[in-house]
Amino acid sequence: IQLTQSPSSLSASVGDRVTITCRASQDISDYLAWYQQRPGKAPKLLIYATSTLQSGVPSRFSGSGSGTDFTLTISSLQPEDFASYYCQQLNSYPLTFGGGTKVEIK
Amino acid sequence: QGELQQWGAGVLKPSETLSLTCAVYVGSFSGHYWTWIRQSPGKGLEWIGEIKESGRTTYNPSLKGRVTMSVDTSKNQFSLRLTSVTAADTAVYYCARAKSLYFGALSVPYYIDYWGQGTPVAVSS
Numbered sequence: 001i002q003l004t005q006s007p008s009s010l011s012a013s014v015g016d017r018v019t020i021t022c023r024a025s026q027d028i029s030d031y032l033a034w035y036q037q038r039p040g041k042a043p044k045l046l047i048y049a050t051s052t053l054q055s056g057v058p059s060r061f062s063g064s065g066s067g068t069d070f071t072l073t074i075s076s077l078q079p080e081d082f083a084s085y086y087c088q089q090l091n092s093y094p095l096t097f098g099g100g101t102k103v104e105i106k
Numbered sequence: 107q108g109e110l111q112q113w114g115a116g117v118l119k120p121s122e123t124l125s126l127t128c129a130v131y132v133g134s135f136s137g138h139y140w141t142w143i144r145q146s147p148g149k150g151l152e153w154i155g156e157i158k159e160s161g162r163t164t165y166n167p168s169l170k171g172r173v174t175m176s177v178d179t180s181k182n183q184f185s186l187r188l189t190s191v192t193a194a195d196t197a198v199y200y201c202a203r204a205k206s207l208y209f210g211a212l213s214v215p216y217y218i219d220y221w222g223q224g225t226p227v228a229v230s231s
Contacts (some may be wrong), residue, residue, distance in 0.1 A: 016228060031216075032208065033218070035218075038211060041194040042200055042202075042222065042223060042224055043151070043200075043218075043221060044219035044221075045219050048216065048217035049216070049217070054217075054219070081214065086150075086151055086152075088153075088218070089215075090204075090214070090215050090216060092162055093166075094153055094167065094168070095153040095215065096168040097150060097151035097152070097153070098150075099150050100150055100151075
């Protein structure tokens with residue numbers, strides 16, 4: 001299953017609302033997770049099962065969608081949110097990741 | 107130390123075998139999917155495969171039979187071997203833990219909640 005993320009990069013300011021899209025090549029139900037990755041670090045789980053916030057993750061992060069179209073929203077961008085974001089489908093093997101979205105400071 | 111600690115050779119020559127090991131210091135070793143993922147600039151994040159404490163494995167077909175994973179439950183460790191490496195295998199390799207989602211007695215990986223620190227591997231002659 002191919003996951004297509006858009007945009008591949010974006011520039012935004014602190015306080016902005018940011019939306020990242022992940023489109024699957026076939027129906028994956030709600031078996032989608034989102035990860036944040038800072039430079040030189042391992043990815044960190046933000047959201048699983050499309051919309052369930054991982055413990056300890058700020059509530060400004062939210063996820064939605066089902067089937068083939070999913071979104072990650074950051075309601076008010078904070079300085080520590082400038083990073084790359086990846087979606088992952090866990091509906092079927094081989095598990096796959098989206099190509100990533102890099103969120104940069106405007 | 108981190109919850110998952112990994113180690114292995116970081117520089118290989120073409121045709122050699124990549125070998126990495128990951129030690130688990132978080133939670134129970136049973137009931138999870140022990141996973142290897144790699145990240146290269148050209149291909150992003152790539153799921154290599156997973157192994158359960160029983161030794162049951164699932165691999166990415168893209169690696170065409172070059173992958174072998176194993177577990178040592180006495181040490182709470184799992185390992186990755188990738189044979190016949192080429193420059194295309196140059197990447198940062200991560201070990202990770204995937205939580206299980208249960209359907210009665212059956213389970214599937216649900217999400218990855220712990221990652222190792224990553225091991226950069228370079229393949230060059």
